[in-house]
Amino acid sequence: MSRGAERTIDADVGIVGAGPGGMAAALELSRAGLTVAVLDEGSRTGGQIFRQQAEGLAARGRLAEPPSHEEGHHLVHELGEAPVQVVHGATVWDAKPGRLWFERDGASWLLRCQRILLAPGAYDRCIPFPGWTLPGVVTAGAAQVMVRGFGLRPGTRALVAGSGPLLLPTVTALLSAGVEVVEALEAAPRSAMFRALPGVIGNAARLREAAYYLKALLRSGKRLRWGWTVFGVEGDGRVERATIGRLDASGAPIRSTARTIDVDLVCAGFGLVPAVELAALLGCELEWNPLRGGWTTKVDEQQATTVAGVYAAGEIAGIGGAEVAMAQGRLAAAAIVRAVHGRQVAPRTLARARSERRSADAMLRAFPVREGWFALADASTVVCRCEDVSYDKLGKAAAIHGADGRGIKMGCRAGMGPCQGRICGPSLQALACRAVGAPCTGAPMDRPAVQMPVKPVRTATFLDAPQG
Amino acid sequence: MNRDTRMDGADARRIVGFTFDGVACEGREGEPVGMALWAAGNRAVRHASTDGSPRGMLCAMGICFECLVRVDGEMVRSCLTPLREGMDVRSGGKP
Numbered sequence: 327m328s329r330g331a332e333r334t335i336d337a338d339v340g341i342v343g344a345g346p347g348g349m350a351a352a353l354e355l356s357r358a359g360l361t362v363a364v365l366d367e368g369s370r371t372g373g374q375i376f377r378q379q380a381e382g383l384a385a386r387g388r389l390a391e392p393p394s395h396e397e398g399h400h401l402v403h404e405l406g407e408a409p410v411q412v413v414h415g416a417t418v419w420d421a422k423p424g425r426l427w428f429e430r431d432g433a434s435w436l437l438r439c440q441r442i443l444l445a446p447g448a449y450d451r452c453i454p455f456p457g458w459t460l461p462g463v464v465t466a467g468a469a470q471v472m473v474r475g476f477g478l479r480p481g482t483r484a485l486v487a488g489s490g491p492l493l494l495p496t497v498t499a500l501l502s503a504g505v506e507v508v509e510a511l512e513a514a515p516r517s518a519m520f521r522a523l524p525g526v527i528g529n530a531a532r533l534r535e536a537a538y539y540l541k542a543l544l545r546s547g548k549r550l551r552w553g554w555t556v557f558g559v560e561g562d563g564r565v566e567r568a569t570i571g572r573l574d575a576s577g578a579p580i581r582s583t584a585r586t587i588d589v590d591l592v593c594a595g596f597g598l599v600p601a602v603e604l605a606a607l608l609g610c611e612l613e614w615n616p617l618r619g620g621w622t623t624k625v626d627e628q629q630a631t632t633v634a635g636v637y638a639a640g641e642i643a644g645i646g647g648a649e650v651a652m653a654q655g656r657l658a659a660a661a662i663v664r665a666v667h668g669r670q671v672a673p674r675t676l677a678r679a680r681s682e683r684r685s686a687d688a689m690l691r692a693f694p695v696r697e698g699w700f701a702l703a704d705a706s707t708v709v710c711r712c713e714d715v716s717y718d719k720l721g722k723a724a725a726i727h728g729a730d731g732r733g734i735k736m737g738c739r740a741g742m743g744p745c746q747g748r749i750c751g752p753s754l755q756a757l758a759c760r761a762v763g764a765p766c767t768g769a770p771m772d773r774p775a776v777q778m779p780v781k782p783v784r785t786a787t788f789l790d791a792p793q794g
Numbered sequence: 795m796n797r798d799t800r801m802d803g804a805d806a807r808r809i810v811g812f813t814f815d816g817v818a819c820e821g822r823e824g825e826p827v828g829m830a831l832w833a834a835g836n837r838a839v840r841h842a843s844t845d846g847s848p849r850g851m852l853c854a855m856g857i858c859f860e861c862l863v864r865v866d867g868e869m870v871r872s873c874l875t876p877l878r879e880g881m882d883v884r885s886g887g888k889p
Contacts, residue, residue, distance in 0.1 A: 367855075367856050367874065368855070368874075369824075369826075369874075369876065374855065380807070380822075380824065380825055381807075381824065382805065382806040382807040382822075382824070383803070383804075383805050383806070383807060383822075384803050384804040384805070384806075385800075385801040385802065385803035385805070386801065386802050386803035386804075387801065415874070417856070432868075449853060449855070449857045450853065452852075459842070459847060459849060460848070461837035461838040461839075461848050461849065461850030461851075462837050462850065463852070464851060464852055464853075464854065465852060465853050465854070467853060467854070467855060468851065468852060468853050468854035468855070471854040471855055471873075472829065472832070472854060473801070476825055476826070476829045477800055477801045477803065477805070478799060478800060478801070478829060478832060478833055479798065479799055479800060479801055480799075480832065482798070503801050504801065504802075563838060563848050564837050564838065564848070564850075708842075711842075711849070711852070711858070711860060712859060714842050714843060714844040714845070743859070744859040744862075745857060745858050745859045745860075748857045748858065749852070749853070749857065749858045781856075782859070784868075
């Protein structure tokens with residue numbers, strides 16, 4: 327018996343992520359008679375968008391749930407009934423085609439599978455602003471986790487700021503928890519509302535969803551301020567005040583419009599960034615696609631990556647939301663079944679994925695990353711939180727070593743801490759370019775450099791890793 | 795337990811005691827340590843290495859490593875680590 331054989335599981339298909347894409351794929355694969363194991367880092371099935379409440383908790387929100395969550399609950403229930411092994415609390419730290427190594431409860435595990443489907447989702451794009459390291463500043467996603475996952479009322483008076491379609495769900499989650507939302511600020515100009523319409527019209531699910539959020543906002547008496555954002559946060563060891571103001575056409579702060587509000591919670595999210603690190607580690611080709619969040623995993627029209635036996639669905643292949651993820655998950659599953667059983671992919675499965683992709687792209691076009699946002703940071707603003715690198719230090723390093731990824735890392739260690747650049751990475755090059763007076767919206771000069779372990783794990787996890 | 799920091803509704807989870815830097819706190823069994831700390835009013839869970847400034851939970855989903863704490867001697871992400879009775883939680887230093 328090879329070392330660690332008792333901590334090895336086998337399946338036809340190994341899926342990373344139990345969100346909309348992973349769940350939809352797992353169900354289809356299991357229906358086709360394949361054995362499936364799903365690894366998820368969270369404690370419950372559903373992922374971020376279809377997040378389930380903690381077991382034993384039945385917190386009552388003040389608002390009804392958004393309509394899409396019904397479909398989410400339905401998927402979670404179906405997956406629970408299906409003969410699919412879902413492993414919660416699993417941190418995948420290494421991967422090769424056909425092999426996924428993960429840590430769970432401090433123990434080292436291996437999943438052996440014929441095919442891998444990556445559906446790890448995305449995370450919030452963070453834009454550094456003065457005071458954003460103060461406890462009480464969280465991402466928009468974090469606010470949702472706290473409220474919808476764990477029934478917390480994370481603050482009493484909140485500022486929500488950022489950009490994109492996830493701002494409204496953040497506002498309604500906070501309202502539902504009984505948090506007063508003092509200001510809700512969308513950095514995009516008001517015209518974005520009309521530009522986003524093609525993404526909603528003609529897509530029943532998105533239309534229902536948008537109607538739900540707008541109704542909830544109207545009822546609360548709050549209105550979204552367009553073209554505004556957070557300029558800075560202050561407080562003695564925690565958030566006590568925030569400065570907000572208008573942005574110019576480039577997205578840069580107009581300082582003369584600044585005013586201060588009393589808040590104890592700031593939720594910020596400037597769109598999403600695909601979690602591509604496992605794809606990069608597996609050697610899959612990545613594509614730069616600023617519309618879909620930056621670095622995305624290159625896939626063919628049936629969700630296959632450039633590495634044989636590795637597929638990708640949902641945000642990892644480009645930001646698009648739950649509907650895209652589910653459609654792509656089903657498509658990837660059909661492609662895998664085709665590869666195994668020689669059964670053809672149904673044309674409607676393909677068509678659905680394409681039409682969801684089109685709607686999502688139309689929506690994303692209204693909320694681009696704006697160069698001016700990178701002017702929110704001042705000299706002392708921390709840009710890399712792990713290594714405590716200030717904007718000032720970053721600029722000095724960029725001036726000497728160059729404003730590309732390698733120069734930045736060599737010069738000041740930004741992006742080299744335990745988050746491995748997940749938080750600061752998407753902003754570092756733009757900030758470095760701005761600091762040295764270069765234009766900062768171009769394509770990045772480097773691909774994300776990813777090494778095993780993709781997330782820090784215990785030394786024992788390496789040493790005890792099952793072979794095979 | 796600070797009731798202002800939790801939503802209304804039924805909660806069948808057991809209330810368990812733990813300590814944060816030696817101070818007694820209460821939370822719900824199985825919820826992430828980070829959530830229990832937040833609900834108990836501890837938003838700062840570690841201090842930055844350079845200037846000692848307080849840091850707390852940022853992403854709440856295991857990505858940022860800002861909420862690192864030491865639980866029974868081991869450095870963990872508090873947003874992902876389930877709370878158990880009697881845990882000895884210490885604020886983390888440099889990640």
